[in-house]
């Protein structure tokens with residue numbers, strides 16, 4: 001009898017191949033193609049956002065653990081998993097700094113284009129978790145006035161300085177969303193950016209979505225861009241990826257194929273978190289594993305807006321990436337799967 005557990009992994013998770021093999025039988029498949037038949041052999045799944053882990057995939061299988069190498073976990077039916085004793089492990093915070101750099105790259109490019117500086121602008125951060133708190137911290141460091149909205153946190157910490165969404169929207173020149181996709185619960189985010197959201201937003205505001213496409217009502221966002229209510233939209237996450245809305249693609253000032261978190265350190269941390277979860281679950285000696293070929297990023301808490309802006313093009317050119325997606329929207333997944341992961345520099 002072979003005592004090694006059977007692990008089924010997404011073949012597009014970088015740095016993973018060879019790591020679990022001394023301890024597990026491992027099969028690699030395209031994340032979007034993992035089927036119930038494949039899962040029927042697996043003790044654990046190591047996935048990305050491309051594998052929908054629900055009853056259809058998991059029903060009657062021996063899967064005991066789903067480790068996702070991502071922050072977001074809306075691709076996993078957590079209620080089903082909890083009812084069937086399937087553990088879920090996420091890579092909390094892994095690529096938060098990658099998203100920070102993405103948002104700051106967008107703002108730096110827009111500041112040059114429209115000739116403003118952070119001291120003249122109010123930055124509204126909606127969702128102040130691992131990503132949002134970094135954006136707020138660096139936003140303040142760069143000189144923005146920063147407003148925060150996070151009702152779940154406000155409820156837990158009423159003494160902290162959070163605003164309701166309805167108070168943030170009319171004041172913020174830039175609204176950047178960093179919420180999870182929650183379909184239910186006390187603070188749902190599904191279609192949160194609706195027609196009434198854009199009616200309340202400050203005229204001429206910039207809207208940035210790097211969280212999940214489904215938090216936005218596309219028609220409402222398109223309407224806000226066409227009417228001039230918004231000056232710009234920056235869109236990284238889309239409804240119905242990879243079949244994205246062509247009108248939104250043409251109207252967004254910057255449009256990218258869900259790569260805001262695609263830094264090399266973010267990917268390394270995501271894979272390391274998934275390996276740790278599998279290791280802890282099966283008792284492998286891999287709890288502290290980190291890809292040896294990657295240098296972890298070092299935060300630069302003293303970076304200035306000017307230095308960030310001048311340095312950014314060496315690492316990330318959001319205009320060029322927008323052009324790349326616009327010229328070949330059908331290559332959405334291909335661009336992601338062959339992405340040259342960016343280096344985090346602050």
Ligand SMILES: NC(=O)c1ccc[n+]([C@@H]2O[C@H](COP(=O)([O-])OP(=O)(O)OC[C@H]3O[C@@H](n4cnc5c(N)ncnc54)[C@H](O)[C@@H]3O)[C@@H](O)[C@H]2O)c1
Pocket residue numbers: 071072073092093095096099126127128129130131132149150151152153178179180181182187188189210211212236237258259260261262
């Ligand atoms: N585009 C990308 O590449 C990329 C990369 C990383 C994360 N993400 C997305 O960004 C999301 C946020 O990431 P994170 O690491 O900051 O998550 P997090 O869980 O650390 O923080 C999310 C925050 O949102 C708050 N929140 C929940 N409901 C809210 C609501 N209705 N209004 C306002 N705030 C609300 C929570 O209280 C929490 O503080 C992830 O869930 C993921 O979907 C996208």
Ligand SMILES: O=C(O)[C@H](O)[C@H](O)COP(=O)(O)O
Pocket residue numbers: 048049050069070071072073095258259260261262336
């Ligand atoms: O939630 C996350 O971590 C991000 O959306 C992440 O960048 C998505 O990564 P992917 O599923 O493409 O590996």
